[in-house]
Amino acid sequence: MVSDLAAAPGNSAPLELVDLHKRFGSQQALAGLDLTIQRGTCYALLGPNGAGKTTTLNILLGFLTPDQGRARIDGVDVLADPEGARRRLAYIPEQVQLYPRLTGFENLEYFHALGSTVAADTDMLRDCLRRAGLADAAHDRRVATYSKGMRQKVGIAIALARRAPVMLLDEPTSGLDPQAAWELNASLRDLAGQGITILMATHDLFRAREVASRIGILVAGRLRQDLDADSVAGAELETLYLEEVRQLQGTGP
């Protein structure tokens, strides 16, 4: 399923970050991040804790204002029109938090009704839950009884239902069992194949290489590597990643 927005590419890249700087007190979270992601690309942003991954996502979501630089989603400037930019993206946080007294389906219906400009009927929403890997029997159970993985799947369904041209994912497979993680990765590949642009912040090298078509290594707020996933082997990626981290920490291999 391809969104209308995704099917109508504009002139600019769907995701564009230019010279982003952000400082929290004495800590430089982003130090001139430049990143352009083309349509239909699934981009894995790798980095250790504190590398600036979450800060990047928060800027794209309009929750943080950069000290310098600009960010555009599908041609919309995040700083100038944060709500307009948000309308063009779907977001899956690391910990999907839902309303425990509502069922999975009711949660999806509520988030979709409040946030989406795309009309949806019951069948379409249930289909999103199925595509996210949530069994039919769980749709109408209260979320209070869900495991973390099941909540994550509802979060994925919320994102799928939006049919947005850009998806932001923060450690999306965190808490998922291997089967669910595999299914999610398959879904992401499928979505990228349909023209959706995906930015995934993670420190899971294995999953990143499995699902992404491009991989960036972010360390100390700078993009140190921007790699074609097909051209780098798993072991090579791990070596590159550790080298970048060690260089920053000033310790040799």
Add this chain to the structure above:
Amino acid sequence: MMKRLIAKEWLELRRDGSFWMLLVILALLAVGAVLGAAEQARVQHEAWHAASAGERERWLQQEDKHPHSAAHYGLYAFRPAAPLAFFEPGLHPYLPVTVWLEAHRQNEALYRPAQDAGSAGRFGQLTPATIVTALLPLLVVLLAAPAIAGERERGTLRLLMAQGVAPGRWVLGKALALSVLLLLLLLPLWLLATAVLMFAAAETDALLRWLGTGVVVSLYLGGFLLICLLVSACCRTVRGALLILLGLWALGTLVAPRIVMEWAEWRHPTPTSLAFRQAIADDLGATAELDAMLAQRTAALLKEHEVERTSDLPVNLDGIRLQVGEEHGYAVFDEHFGRLHDGFLAQESLLQRFGLIAPYLAVTSATTALAGTDLLHYRHFFDSAEQYRRTIQALMNDYITRHPEQDGQRLSAGADLWATVPEFSYEGLRVSNALLSQASALTVLVLWFLVPGLGLLRVAPRLAP
């Protein structure tokens, strides 16, 4: 969006067992309080009716006697219960319900219903008004404190905002949803109280007062809801919001009113009962003015009837002397009772203005005034009873004046004269008077609603996830 928000909030509440438990407890308390108060009001009304009729009968059936003896025979005037006393008894239990009317003296009123409260009285009254204005805000706190802070703490606010939901509209939706829920929850109680009122007194004035009470209570609870949402919007955790709001509730409802009341009594002191009576007695004992008044009236009579000696006057000078004595007393009583009541009203006015710090004072003042159970209404009754006393004295003294004693035979009157005294029929204050007396409290309540509302409008669009 609003419809969806309301539906979702309702669904969540419907599935919240603790909310229902709290609601059932509050509903039972409220229904019990309304029915209990209605029954109490009915008993009081019947007692008032029986006592008034009995007293009238006693006056009419008194034996033949000198009219001044009849003036001393006296009678009681009974204060009727206000129609909305079942909702807000206010000061009714603590203010006298009857006043003894007799010659020469304006007595202090007697008998307070609270004297009948027995040992239960020490626990205070749980009236419908107390439940609505003191306890219901607790329910509002429990409902609204987690409304935004809870979503922030849980992480659903972040997910919602990431969906492109405009935070200003979302907060407005939350406020509307909670308002609708509160209205739905209050509606049964409101209807029950209206039914009780219609059954007891379906007069336009009472209904207007009830409507006014509804507006006042809505403003108060609405303001409370907006403050709760404002605090919730500014707090990172539900615990923080609850602590602040429960603190505000306790301060505004339990602590500040007592402090302000103490201060009002200190600022506008009223005399002790003993000092008050002594001051009146002192002024009544100063006879120089009375003698001058009497001499002036006698001279006027002599001139009017063109005679030189009082024994030649065609009127009974005893009646004139008695009436002049009464009129001398009126000025003394008006001054002392007026000053006393003005002191009480000055305290009341101060309480209204301090509603800015503790709006509970403002809402209590307004609901009490609208219920007709405040000092202003009491003073109106007291003044009406005094006017009635003065009417009786004037009628008796006039009869004496018009009937000079002949052959040293003592004057005597009977049922015909007693029947000329009209029945005491107390017309209470109109709702417009009650509203005018509450201008400060009503202004405070409007501000109490508007200020947090404007604050929320300012904070909501900048809501942090």
